[in-house]
Amino acid sequence: MSTQQAYPLRLVNVHKAFGPRHIIQGIHLDIAAGEFVAIVGRSGCGKSTLLRLLAQLDEVSEGQIVSFEHSDVERQAATRLMFQDARLLPWKSVLENVGLGLDGDWKPRAYKALADVGLAERAHDWPSSLSGGQKQRVALARALIHQPKVLLLDEPLGALDALTRLEMQQLITKLWQQYGFTVVLVTHDINEAVLTAERVVLIEQGHVDLDIPIRLPYPRTQLTEVAHIEQRILDRILNLPKYEVEYAI
Numbered sequence: 001m002s003t004q005q006a007y008p009l010r011l012v013n014v015h016k017a018f019g020p021r022h023i024i025q026g027i028h029l030d031i032a033a034g035e036f037v038a039i040v041g042r043s044g045c046g047k048s049t050l051l052r053l054l055a056q057l058d059e060v061s062e063g064q065i066v067s068f069e070h071s072d073v074e075r076q077a078a079t080r081l082m083f084q085d086a087r088l089l090p091w092k093s094v095l096e097n098v099g100l101g102l103d104g105d106w107k108p109r110a111y112k113a114l115a116d117v118g119l120a121e122r123a124h125d126w127p128s129s130l131s132g133g134q135k136q137r138v139a140l141a142r143a144l145i146h147q148p149k150v151l152l153l154d155e156p157l158g159a160l161d162a163l164t165r166l167e168m169q170q171l172i173t174k175l176w177q178q179y180g181f182t183v184v185l186v187t188h189d190i191n192e193a194v195l196t197a198e199r200v201v202l203i204e205q206g207h208v209d210l211d212i213p214i215r216l217p218y219p220r221t222q223l224t225e226v227a228h229i230e231q232r233i234l235d236r237i238l239n240l241p242k243y244e245v246e247y248a249i
């Protein structure tokens with residue numbers, strides 16, 4: 001699998017309404033080629049909606065999403081999505097799930113994708129024999145085999161236990177560094193956002209409320225810096241800027 005050239009995405013005054021409900025209300029966001037961006041925010045703030053717009057599964061109500069080097073069709077082909085649920089076909093082997101929909105000599109590529117996620121030895125097993133974390137690795141391999149330029153992750157680790165989650169976070173950042181694709185990760189977990197992303201974007205009331213670069217080396221662990229950034233984002237979500245708390249005392 002060769003390193004793919006990533007490409008940038010630009011959201012220009014993007015709005016999304018469902019009937020009278022205006023969920024996304026004028027988002028401006030530039031995502032650079034090869035960047036790892038995490039989107040966080042309260043439940044229901046529109047994170048998944050934003051990801052669906054990026055994936056072209058839904059249309060913007062106003063504004064536009066521009067990708068500089070590709071048509072909509074090419075952009076769709078270069079983009080892969082991963083969800084909380086691995087969505088594997090139970091009647092197909094792990095290898096067949098990875099190569100789903102591919103023609104020709106796909107098997108060597110499927111083995112390579114499985115090796116990339118550390119599951120080569122499970123190629124001929126059934127999905128039902130895998131743990132939740134292993135199923136998510138297969139879902140990741142199923143995305144990687146297409147050599148995506150953009151990987152959109154909608155809370156993919158939400159159902160995993162803490163240790164498996166940490167391992168998956170490290171695997172995703174390792175593969176991102178290795179292949180250079182762009183990652184947009186939607187997560188409830190601010191710690192996960194700060195541990196993985198180069199930039200954390202907080203959505204509040206349909207807008208970008210905070211957009212902060214995380215300039216920490218990888219692999220990241222529970223460093224004091226991580227805790228500080230996490231606290232800053234949480235304070236913002238809870239509308240508790242430090243000075244207000246201090247004045248209140």
Ligand SMILES: Nc1ncnc2c1ncn2[C@@H]1O[C@H](COP(=O)(O)OP(=O)(O)OP(=O)(O)O)[C@@H](O)[C@H]1O
Pocket residue numbers: 018023041042043044045046047048049050188
């Ligand atoms: N197809 C739809 N039709 C109507 N309303 C929708 C539709 N999709 C999403 N919504 C609404 O838009 C709002 C934002 O939903 P979305 O799933 O994007 O939020 P989220 O931030 O990802 O939430 P969570 O963190 O709980 O997953 C919610 O109130 C939801 O009910």
